[in-house]
Amino acid sequence: MRFPEDVPTLTDGVVTLRAHTVADIQPLYDVCQDPEMQRWTTIPLPYEYQRAEQYVTELIPAGWVKGNSWAWAIDYDGRYAGTIDLLPEDRIVGEVGFSVAPWARGNGVGTRAVKLVVRHCFDEGFQRVTWRAYVGNWGSRRVAWNSGFRNLVTVLGSGVARGVRKDEWVASIARDDELEPQGRWWKVPVIETDRVRLRPLRGTDAKRVAEACSDKRTQKWLAGLPNPYQLEDAEGFIEGRLELLASGEAVSWAIADPETDELLGNVSVFDLKNRIDKTMAEVGYWAHPEARGRGVMSAAVRCAIRHAFTPVEDGGLGRRRLVLFAAEGNAASQRVAEVNGFTRTGRQRAASPGRDGEFRDLHCFDLLATDEWPGKSPETS
Ligand SMILES: CC(C)(COP(=O)(O)OP(=O)(O)OC[C@H]1O[C@@H](n2cnc3c(N)ncnc32)[C@H](O)[C@@H]1OP(=O)(O)O)[C@@H](O)C(=O)NCCC(=O)NCCS
Known part of the structure; x- marks a missing residue:
């Protein structure tokens, strides 16, 4: 794989996934200052500007070239709105991870991005995509549920963030599954x-x-x-x-x-x-x-x-x-x-x-x- 030429652009008309460019460094750095982002992901803290620079210019291209991590920039409303990545592992099962900029949340961006990546994986012959999040990350769980991930289990102590063990939710979707919510997620009306x-x-x-x-x-x-x-x-x-x-x-x-x-x-x-x-x-x-x-x-x-x-x-x-x-x-x-x-x-x-x-x-x-x-x-x- 060559970066960025061989990175596939994926779009559903509202959200576009594309290769990162140096223009993404600043907005990516900004997203990493968000407390939710820091709470629910493993990004190093404090998250300095150089880390964003290194991630965009070195780690992401290397991931594509080596084929061990595929990270796309998420474009929404004409600008960078987050990053979604996939660890392709053995190309049979891949693991998806994502972040959406605070200004873009609650608009279905996370869900659209995940569906695009999951479909891409199945087009590439994967059998299954997994998702994991620390217990309590309801926004992420909702994105996974919206996208058709199922058979959720809680695995005690399976995650680790900055040296601290955490309980995780894990769910997955298989290539023949519909990318649609399974079961009900009730709301509490006022x-x-x-x-x-x-x-x-x-x-x-x-x-x-x-x-x-x-x-x-x-x-x-x-x-x-x-x-x-x-x-x-x-x-x-x-x-x-x-x-x-x-x-x-x-x-x-x-x-x-x-x-x-x-x-x-x-x-x-x-x-x-x-x-x-x-x-x-x-x-x-x-x-x-x-x-x-x-x-x-x-x-x-x-x-x-x-x-x-x-x-x-x-x-x-x-x-x-x-x-x-x-x-x-x-x-x-x-x-x-x-x-x-x-x-x-x-x-x-x-x-x-x-x-x-x-x-x-x-x-x-x-x-x-x-x-x-x-x-x-x-x-x-
Ligand atoms: C998780 C995250 C990616 C969601 O992105 P998003 O673009 O807002 O996702 P969507 O709009 O597609 O879906 C979010 C859904 O979760 C819901 N939601 C958000 N916070 C929630 C909460 N605390 N409890 C219940 N639902 C919640 C939203 O209302 C929305 O519901 P809807 O499907 O009925 O519209 C974003 O909040 C984020 O970047 N968080 C920090 C990083 C992170 O946690 N990444 C995932 C690590 S596993």
């Missing part, structure tokens, strides 16, 4: 009523989550919660919601005060990938002790029900049936189910383990999309 605002949980909710989940009543009825429940448990809970969205398993909202945006509780629609019935889901919730006894949870569950029964093509979860369980003695939770139109279908005996070592009966409720439920038509919400 839903407002005069009583509550349902919105995504965020890091700053951790303190309120920890207060709510340390509360005696929450601890009593949700016996699976850690005890004591610490701030890091709350942070893990919040981060864990992102994984449930990305894997299509659950949608979970912060219930917030519409005036102050302070967290009042949590409502979730989960088991969305139930093995037997993919049209059902379970509803679960807990309230912060300060928010109890004033109809907050009933209002929030009503919003969650409506979203659950809204067809997927209209932005909802496309559910046909919801179930809800509340332990014997948990009158408040059973009431939330009843005021929202759930039907009591029976009880599972001694099904709910308590912290006292006792097993209480579990009351079972369900609600069908075809039932009448308060809030079914918008006027009654």
Whole structure:
């Protein structure tokens, strides 16, 4: 291979991948100053101008000539917008890596660039392309998901950045696979009523989550919660919601005060990938002790029900049936189910383990999309 003559130019009409030139040194250096770039990649730190110079004028050309690394400049909107590279390895399996300039992010540039490289690899006879990212790099994971990478696994400690071991996500795509998303990646819509605002949980909710989940009543009825429940448990809970969205398993909202945006509780629609019935889901919730006894949870569950029964093509979860369980003695939770139109279908005996070592009966409720439920038509919400 000769550089730059033999570097193939790849384009989909919006994004063009081409050989780097010296004009890319400055914008590439600028991208490497971005905190996200430094956090999620292995670039050396501090990243000096000479490093960018050496990368563009020596390392990239050498990679092409030796055939052990193919790096393209990404052009978007008429200028350099990032770099994508492929480690061709044995030319049977290659590994893709990419970065997009902060100004160009969120426009599908990363996804377009990855698809172009993956298609190119398959045209060149590769069998598979792999992708890896440090756990928590949601933007990169989304690009991989958008491009059809699948069978994601987490490999503990398989990555290393500047001497520190990191957990990694790894996924791949094979030559016969479609370059399309596999499975659902749910979104958390903001839903407002005069009583509550349902919105995504965020890091700053951790303190309120920890207060709510340390509360005696929450601890009593949700016996699976850690005890004591610490701030890091709350942070893990919040981060864990992102994984449930990305894997299509659950949608979970912060219930917030519409005036102050302070967290009042949590409502979730989960088991969305139930093995037997993919049209059902379970509803679960807990309230912060300060928010109890004033109809907050009933209002929030009503919003969650409506979203659950809204067809997927209209932005909802496309559910046909919801179930809800509340332990014997948990009158408040059973009431939330009843005021929202759930039907009591029976009880599972001694099904709910308590912290006292006792097993209480579990009351079972369900609600069908075809039932009448308060809030079914918008006027009654
Ligand atoms: C990862 C990166 C390349 C994404 O580039 P991009 O051009 O913004 O990618 P796209 O626009 O094609 O797709 C990004 C998607 O991720 C979403 N996203 C971004 N941050 C997210 C987050 N924290 N959580 C969930 N989704 C997120 C965007 O909304 C977008 O979603 P969409 O597909 O619904 O539009 C870019 O953020 C980057 O350069 N980061 C630093 C370097 C890096 O991490 N490289 C990858 C190393 S493995």
